[in-house]
Amino acid sequence: xxxxxxxxxxQPPARPDRRAVLGAGAALALASAxxxxxxxxxxxxxxxxxxxxxxxxxxxxxxxxNNDWWLLENVPGTMIREPSLDACDHxxxxxxxxxxxxxxxxxxxxxxxxxxxxxxxxxxxxxAELDHYRAMLMACRHHGLKTVVTLxxxxxxxxxxxxxxxxxxxxxxxxxxxxxxxxxxxxxxIDVICTFNEANLSFSDHLPARTLAPxxxxxxxxxxxxxxxxxxxxxxxxxxxxxxxxHEAARAAIKAVxxxxxxxxxxxxxDIQDAPGFPGAGAAERSKxxxxxxxxxxxxxxxxxxxxxxxxFSFAGAVPAPAGTLRTQIFQEYYPEGLANAVRYAADAAQVxxxxxxxxxxxxxxxxxxxYLNEAISGLHQCIQDGVDVRGYWHWSLMDNFEWLFGYGPxxxxxxxxxxxxxxxxxxxxTWLGDVARRNAI
Numbered sequence: 102x103x104x105x106x107x108x109x110x111x112q113p114p115a116r117p118d119r120r121a122v123l124g125a126g127a128a129l130a131l132a133s134a135x136x137x138x139x140x141x142x143x144x145x146x147x148x149x150x151x152x153x154x155x156x157x158x159x160x161x162x163x164x165x166x167n168n169d170w171w172l173l174e175n176v177p178g179t180m181i182r183e184p185s186l187d188a189c190d191h192x193x194x195x196x197x198x199x200x201x202x203x204x205x206x207x208x209x210x211x212x213x214x215x216x217x218x219x220x221x222x223x224x225x226x227x228x229a230e231l232d233h234y235r236a237m238l239m240a241c242r243h244h245g246l247k248t249v250v251t252l253x254x255x256x257x258x259x260x261x262x263x264x265x266x267x268x269x270x271x272x273x274x275x276x277x278x279x280x281x282x283x284x285x286x287x288x289x290x291i292d293v294i295c296t297f298n299e300a301n302l303s304f305s306d307h308l309p310a311r312t313l314a315p316x317x318x319x320x321x322x323x324x325x326x327x328x329x330x331x332x333x334x335x336x337x338x339x340x341x342x343x344x345x346x347x348h349e350a351a352r353a354a355i356k357a358v359x360x361x362x363x364x365x366x367x368x369x370x371x372d373i374q375d376a377p378g379f380p381g382a383g384a385a386e387r388s389k390x391x392x393x394x395x396x397x398x399x400x401x402x403x404x405x406x407x408x409x410x411x412x413x414f415s416f417a418g419a420v421p422a423p424a425g426t427l428r429t430q431i432f433q434e435y436y437p438e439g440l441a442n443a444v445r446y447a448a449d450a451a452q453v454x455x456x457x458x459x460x461x462x463x464x465x466x467x468x469x470x471x472x473y474l475n476e477a478i479s480g481l482h483q484c485i486q487d488g489v490d491v492r493g494y495w496h497w498s499l500m501d502n503f504e505w506l507f508g509y510g511p512x513x514x515x516x517x518x519x520x521x522x523x524x525x526x527x528x529x530x531x532t533w534l535g536d537v538a539r540r541n542a543i
Contacts, residue, residue, distance in 0.1 A: 156191065159256045160502040170255065172259060173331060181508065182506065199241055206535035211458060213252070218230040232286075269343070302369045303333060316334075370446070405455075405456050429511070430507070431511050440457065478537065479543060496534060
């Protein structure tokens with residue numbers, strides 16, 4: 102994550118050259134956390150409910166040189182605000198970061214495996230990189246954390262992007278083979294596996310082709326391939342059916358190795374509502390955006406729901422948020438009620454257990470983060486009280502990290518990271534949310 106939900110309003114961050122864009126450590130500083138406001142512990146969650154935090158490889162590891170996003174960050178005309186570079190250096194600092202997750206009181210860690218590290222050239226797998234991710238999983242086991250692994254979190258190997266990415270049906274066999282190799286090497290240490298993160302998301306559906314053209318053209322030239330396609334910037338009418346086929350092929354490959362391993366995908370599910378005076382417009386947009394994905398999810402073991410905000414629709418399209426609405430750092434409406442609404446909708450449509458695999462807010466003011474989380478999680482508790490089968494909640498994100506087109510500007514983490522020293526500093530929200538997780542109550 103985190104990024105705008107599919108179709109959410111996205112506006113360009115400022116950039117010095119005025120081009121429009123779309124936008125633990127070396128030492129661990131323990132901030133004096135404020136008392137955990139709101140958390141009273143009177144509303145308990147089910148005894149096996151899982152509380153965790155989430156990251157994604159490219160956003161925290163650093164120096165993922167061999168994937169398509171590193172290329173996109175570094176070409177002339179890039180829309181990406183700044184390069185990821187060292188990110189949070191989680192690749193080298195994972196042991197102390199994982200220890201901190203457990204120390205805070207969480208019971209699970211969701212992270213992704215970087216396909217471009219594991220398979221730098223098609224059919225050539227790196228045992229050293231597979232061993233690295235196995236070491237991460239073992240660190241989680243050592244600290245009693247349940248492991249949730251994502252196989253594809255927006256980034257792909259350059260060879261796959263150069264071959265047409267997910268517009269090329271050859272990706273189905275390639276992705277299934279990658280899934281097979283990961284599970285054979287690490288599957289005994291994985292508790293839950295997600296094939297794709299936000300499989301339904303596409304920036305190209307919401308950005309004019311002329312805006313994308315300079316970056317994508319430069320990436321194609323540098324890759325030496327006129328067919329270069331990247332997951333978030335391809336033609337979704339061609340790629341998304343292939344992504345669904347990749348998911349199903351990967352699920353079959355995983356089950357062939359470990360039949361008992363729960364397999365699903367995560368979807369960006371905005372709380373889509375009718376604009377005032379347009380009854381039925383929201384339902385029409387939801388159907389268009391999510392139906393095909395939720396039908397596939399019916400065959401899975403669970404569905405990962407990822408929600409950050411709401412959108413309102415007339416029959417002519419999206420309408421602006423009400424005047425005076427608080428906006429986040431990625432220009433989304435502050436709307437914590439969206440989580441419960443999205444969960445109810447997804448559970449009813451997919452008819453499988455729900456994991457909230459991402460939820461959070463990109464904002465500098467940590468007191469607002471705590472307020473948002475309190476309201477969102479309270480709504481989730483009510484869903485469970487009403488009989489919705491929700492089995493876990495993973496906050497996005499563990500730490501402030503690289504947020505795709507927006508660079509390092511948006512702050513989603515409960516831990517701050519100093520960009521120069523990599524020092525981790527706990528925010529009050531880390532203590533507050535960890536206390537909720539430890540007591541399993543809000």
